[in-house]
Amino acid sequence: MAIQRPKGTQDLLPGTIEQWQYLEETIRSVCRDFGYEEIRTPIFEATELFQRGVGQTTDIVKKEMYTFLDKGDRSMTLRPEGTASVCRAYVENKLYGQPLPVKLYYIGPMFRYERPQSGRFRQFHQFGVEVLGADQPLVDAEVISLVWNLYQRLGLAGLEVHLNSVGCPTCRATHREQLQKFLTPKKAELCDDCQERFERNPLRILDCKNPNCQAVTEGAPTTLDTLCPDCGAHFEKVLSLLREAGVAYRTNPRLVRGLDYYTKTAFEVMVEEIGAQSAICGGGRYDGLVQEIEGPATPGIGFAMGLERVLAALQVQGKFSERRSKPFAMLIALGDKAQNEGFSLVSALRARGIPVSMDLLGRSLKAQLKMANREGAEFALILGEEELERGVLLLRDLTSGDQIEVPVNEAVEVVCMKQQRGV
Ligand SMILES: [Zn+2]
Ligand SMILES: [Zn+2]
Incomplete structure (x- = not known):
């Protein structure tokens, strides 16, 4: 049997890749507008980074990591998420020496050994943002408003941000005590x-x-219920800023992130799909994480979203148009000499930034015209032996069928002008 791609992975082919490109371009433009810069970290890291940075007790670290020994017997892991790597890079490259906060984003593949099912992949893609070096509630609100802005630009509807505060180590200790007290008589039922x-x-x-x-x-x-005055004021301020930004939110005290380095704000963005709400983005503050990986005490906040998940939501809501790239013109050359002249024209047009394609297999006129229509070209430039001898080519508007003769040495200018005019 022929070799197949590994379970839980995908080939993203032309026809689909345009949607990915559109999503990634929209993400990059929102990040630019908000003043976030891209960071690219390695696809694999020392396993210990994720054990500490994601947490030994999480399902990700316990069950889902692609971990291997390299030839030097070092334990390496394909990154299952992005935050730990960004924090490591922040410490290792001493980014804390720059004006704070450092505002970063990443887009790339992540790897988790999950049971393959619809919408879940072992290699999947995430977009995430991390802001390091600022603990003000304004930062929390900016990060949430960035996600909100992205989804608005993409045209997603039915969105709601769910928000909670998990407090700080001080008020969490109080909560832990009260919660255990509440649950003790019912422990057996859990x-x-x-x-x-x-x-x-x-x-x-x-x-x-x-x-x-x-x-x-x-x-x-x-x-x-148990937030200390500092955490309480932080949370109130975040909520009031979100109201200012016009973000639809609701508080959800069951939204928790259990590890010690998660602090204060936790949030998820929910999207309505076929009668049910599901999370499309999750994030929160992690003021203890950088220290956990032995960096200087640094507050941080971020989020991550699965791009497969966002694309699925866009699909469900019918927010995709046909985005396949089209040539503006198709050069149709008939015969060997015309092919040479045609190739020279195509090269000149491409140098001017005009999307133009050309038959590469020496097909017949009819077959080439068919191809021009299939690819969605606006014009065909037809160059036969007879035209070549007279130093002209036929410029055919493929929508109207109108056709004019253009001197070959003026063809580049004429096509450029037509493209500028948007015809
Ligand atoms: Zn607190
Ligand atoms: Zn349970």
Whole structure:
């Protein structure tokens, strides 16, 4: 059997790739407008980076990483997410020496060994933003408003930001105590995972998807109930800024990120699809992460979104038009001599930035015209032996069928003029 691509990966072919390019271009233009700069980190990193930066207890690190020993017996891992790498690069390249905050974004493939199912891939793509070196609520609001702005430009509808504050180590300790107290009499009713979380990470019990656990935690104290004055004021300020920016949001105390280095703001952007809401972007503040990987104490906030997920939402909402790139003109050369002259014309047009294509297989006139129509060209430049002898070519408007003769030595100018006029 012929070799096939690995399970959970995709070939992105012409016809589909235009949608990716459109999405990536829109992302880049929004990031430019917000003053965020791109960073590209390696596809693989020392395994330890993710163990520390994503967390030993997470499903990602426990079950989903592509980890291998390289030929020097070092444990390496294909990156399962982007934040840890960006923080590592921030520390390693001493970006903290620059004016703060450092505002970065990335776009690229990530790798997780997941059970392949519709919409889930083992190699998938993320766009993410990280802002390092500022702890003001204004930064949280800017980051959320960047996501909001992106989705507006893409034309996505039915969006809502869900927001929570998970507090800081101080107020989290209070919450942990109150939550354990609340759950102790009902502990036996929790699912196995939550039993395990009870000591290690009780906050995560609040976002368990098990309906039983959700019933048990009904009325449980939330982190919003126990925020210290500092965290409370931070959260209020973020909400008021989002109102200023016209972002639709709601607070959701069950939105939690359980690791110690997550602090204060946590958010997800939900999109409405066929009657149900699902998350299309997730992020939050991580004031303890850079220290976790042995950098200087640095507040940070960011988000990531799966591009496959965004494309699927655009598809569902019918927000894609035909975006395949088209040649403006197609050069049709008949015969060997005309092919030489034609190639010279095509080269001159391309040098002027005109998208033009040419038959490469010596097809018949009829076949070449058919190809010009299929590719969506606006004009055909027809150069036969007879025209060549008279020093002219036929310029045919493929929409109207109108045709004029143009001297070969004026053809480049004529085509450039037509393109500038947008005909
Ligand atoms: Zn606090
Ligand atoms: Zn549970």
